Amino acid sequence: MFELIATTAFGLESVVKQEIKDLGYAITAVEDGRVHFEGDAAAIARANLWLRCADRVLLTVGAFRAVTFDELFEKTRALPWEDYIPRDGAFPAAKISSVKSQLFSKSDGQRIVKKAVAVRLGEAYGLRQLPETGAAYPIFIKLLKDQVTLAINTSGEGLNKRGYRAHGNGAPLKETMAAALVKLSRWRPDRFFLDPLCGSGTIVIEAAMIGRRQAPGRNRHFDAEAWPLVGKNPWAQAREEAADVLAKSPSFRVLGSDIDPAALKQARTNAALAGVSDYTAFQRLPVQQVRTHRRYGVIVTNPPYGVRLSDQPAVAKLTREMGTVFRAMPDWSYFILSGYEDFERDFGQKATKNRKLYNSMIKTYFYQYYGPLPPRKGRLQAMAGERETSHET
Known part of the structure; x- marks a missing residue:
């Protein structure tokens, strides 16, 4: 069972919470812009295909308190990244937010998390240099009041990218x-x-x-489709489910x-x-x-x-x-x-x-x-x- 997070625009948390409940998954927490829930590999596929109002689905790796960059490095390094990222996985520190935290430098936070993950994976796989030639595992970093949450983006591009809007006028609504x-x-x-x-x-x-x-995501690709951690079957089953529903x-x-x-x-x-x-x-x-x-x-x-x-x-x-x-x-x-x-x-x-x-x-x-x-x-x-x-x- 994984700890998952559906991110969303401020004010839409209750809508996304209901969407997740309708999919049959247990909500564990709700905070500004994030709905936490539990699910298996099938939940990762189904949430990405079916959530209409969420921005992304994140897979939580760990959470801890850190007030210094040394703490951030050591506690990030202590997490079992090798359980999620294979030896050839690419793991950019893709996004970071820092609110009311002593670690306010976003660029330093990204650099340190990236380095800590690289050290952990290098040790786990016996490599001095990681190739990062495989599937993408973008790391999301959230710092809120000195509490750090580290997660991996399963979606890739935002879930608003349905694949149909080749054209837009001005600044269209997401x-x-x-x-x-x-x-x-x-x-x-x-x-x-x-x-x-x-x-x-x-x-x-x-x-x-x-x-x-x-299903809004039925015509697009998601990063986690290439992850051995999730596998191919959950995606095939989720798309088959979407086709069956659409037929009615x-x-x-x-x-x-x-x-x-x-x-x-x-x-x-x-x-x-x-x-x-x-x-x-x-x-x-x-x-x-x-x-x-x-x-x-x-x-x-x-x-x-x-x-x-x-x-x-x-x-x-x-x-x-x-x-x-x-x-x-x-x-x-x-x-x-x-x-x-x-x-x-x-x-x-x-x-x-x-x-x-x-x-x-x-x-x-x-x-x-x-x-x-x-x-x-x-x-x-x-x-x-x-x-x-x-x-x-």
């Missing part, structure tokens, strides 16, 4: 964050779904993947609209790469013209924030227009991620609840406006009719 917004909305495929400011379509595509129960996809369609034809072209390309073209539709339409006779729908969107002061008047105007349009659909629920500080004032309505999230390094709030749930019979009818719907809107 796939992991987009998936989290849909999860937080509690949308299900039996309800109408719309992103009226969809850009290159990330929120719509992630909603379609969630509705299909499509329900029938539905999610919608996106935007005023930018170039962004919509990118959205359609991205949807095709993600394998959800049959579950998505994109239309050129200003948000001010969004109308629908459908009831009990869900809007999830990420409008422009106006980071620059010169953008603020346009953002304020757009926010007011969104408020007018969305309130004209009184039994819809709408969920808006915005970094605009006066959002609720200009939207004209206080959110049912909001959640602070960091979109990259930008502080944002996820404003959640809950409408009524549809009657059960109506929900089934809506599911049957969605494939025939454009947003007529």
